[in-house]
Amino acid sequence: MSESVEPSRPTRWRWVIAIVALGVIGVLLAIADIALNAPWLGPVSDIVVGPPVTFGAVKERLPGSDRFERTKPVQTFTFVSPFKPRAPISPLQGLRALLSNGAALIFIALAVLVVFPNQARIAVQRLESSGGPIIAVVAGVVTALLVIAALLLLRFTLIFLVLVPVLAAVVLAIALFGIACVTLAIGRLMQTRLRFGSVHPLIAALAGALVVFDLVLIPYAGIVALAVVTFAGLGIVTLTRFGSASGWSFRDLNW
């Protein structure tokens, strides 16, 4: 964006090392999730990490088939877990989690910041104000309650029933925008607290997105991290009226 964010050479390396380290941690946490079978995450584990590899799915090559068996390398690098409950340790499945869900999170966060830079700045500034994160999480919970109440009320009508998927889509968009703002806020926090130095905001957001991805993959506690990040994102976008400068002002109605 501006010239002032051009990082110096040592600063740039610090960011590169941090991003690579966060990616490696993400893969390791995904492997841990698969190996532990992440009972607390339940179905969320399958959604975020992907299905564990089942042994013996492809035992024999079909006669006359010369094609490359795609599941074979995955099975070659899949090991029996020494922990109970026994689930496979699958490094390639861990990498798959990073390259699918992790990459999607990064792309969404960066796309939102590129398309709505001003709105994201206002939301992140509010998140960085004193008491901002706590207020955002509480506002996210309250927004979720408001949405649930509205959805249930719409469900008991016939005409407005068609608005249910529209409202759900709007809430999903708000949550994604909010999560992107949270990733940028985390990146900026790394910049100031860990003294990583100034860097392009999208690089900071990328690092922040990897932190969010790693937090979500922590076995047992990941679901809590996911909920906190989602509520904080939902809350901060609601409080700032999708990052508008005027916020919730009714001055225009009072003419």
Add this chain to the structure above:
Amino acid sequence: MTDQPGDLACARARVLIEAYVDGDLARTDPDLAARMKVHLADCDDCRKQYQQAVSLPFRLKALRAPQPPPSLLTNVMHAVRPERGESRRAWALLIPEAALVAFIVWYLSGLDGLASVASGTVSDLQVLLNWGVGAAQPPSIPVADVFLLAALIALAITAAYHLAILSRLSAPTLREHRRA
């Protein structure tokens, strides 16, 4: 007035007087500013107008700014600070919201009931779409008790009021505004 001193018509010079007094003309068009100077030296009427225009900023500059009282900043900060009661209310509102959620979940026979409402909504939407294209009968409106509807409306109103309080609480302070 008609002889156009400084090669500038009086009508044009009077339009430019404000910009000349503010110094904008000298910055944007130094040549025109020089011609304006020559015109003012030769034209009595325009010079009179110029003196009237220039006198107001000079008079304002000559005014002394009153010394603010030492308590001004403290009083302003106190006035713009969110009330402590509002902060307490923001937390206290979670109690009625939790009570309403508990009532709604209990009324719908727990989380399974909520899940069945969600699945029923999806199937009703499909029926509604089919009815829209004339392929099916309209879906029947689900029976809802007035208690449930009242609780849902109460939850929506409480949550909206709660969000309004949180929005005021999270508004950036004067110092944060200045830092931004």
